[in-house]
Amino acid sequence: MMNTLFQRLLAVPLTPSRLQLPHCRVAPSTLTGGRCGFRWGTVRCAGAAPYPPKTKFRKMHKGRCEGILGDGSKLAFGTFGIKVLHSGKITYQTIEAARRVISRRIKGSGRMWIRVIANYPVTSKPLATRMGKGKGNVSGYVARCKAGKILFEVDGLAPVAAKEALIQAGHKIGLRTKIVEWS
Numbered sequence: 001m002m003n004t005l006f007q008r009l010l011a012v013p014l015t016p017s018r019l020q021l022p023h024c025r026v027a028p029s030t031l032t033g034g035r036c037g038f039r040w041g042t043v044r045c046a047g048a049a050p051y052p053p054k055t056k057f058r059k060m061h062k063g064r065c066e067g068i069l070g071d072g073s074k075l076a077f078g079t080f081g082i083k084v085l086h087s088g089k090i091t092y093q094t095i096e097a098a099r100r101v102i103s104r105r106i107k108g109s110g111r112m113w114i115r116v117i118a119n120y121p122v123t124s125k126p127l128a129t130r131m132g133k134g135k136g137n138v139s140g141y142v143a144r145c146k147a148g149k150i151l152f153e154v155d156g157l158a159p160v161a162a163k164e165a166l167i168q169a170g171h172k173i174g175l176r177t178k179i180v181e182w183s
Contacts, residue, residue, distance in 0.1 A: 052119045052141070059123055059135055065089060069146035075182045077113045078153030080162040082169060085176040089142040090151075092118035098169040102152060105165035110156035118143040145175065 065087045075081045082098075095118060102112055118141040125136035145151070152169060154162050163179050170177040 065144035069148040073148035078155035081153040113153040
């Protein structure tokens, strides 16, 4: 019962009426349910911005995204998914471009889950500015992905159509990816 309730709340149905809801936001590190049971993860609903609307701190340290991911490396909702093979950063524009490719390919016949959110601010200083005088303004947001992170999941499609949609989305992402299947 609870599993289907969370899937209903967090799933991204690809109908036009649902895509118009900007208030359907699920924050990072929220409780999600799936085939692997309840766990902490990141799922974004349709219509939500691919970056956080408000954060506790505007700017963060640069940091590194190294190593292999433990949690979030298995399919939880769909039958097919796209997995990152090495660590790196993905911008919110890249996530949106990949989402559009998948939405266009499956044309409302299946469901899609977005398992990544760009919640890490990136700053930059204006051109022709001298060194010093503080950190620059926030210019965008990125998602820090470790190797093994599942980015997107799809379900309710023929295997050929699902793989084709995820391959096309993988071309938009600036990291090496592979298609994984629920087994």
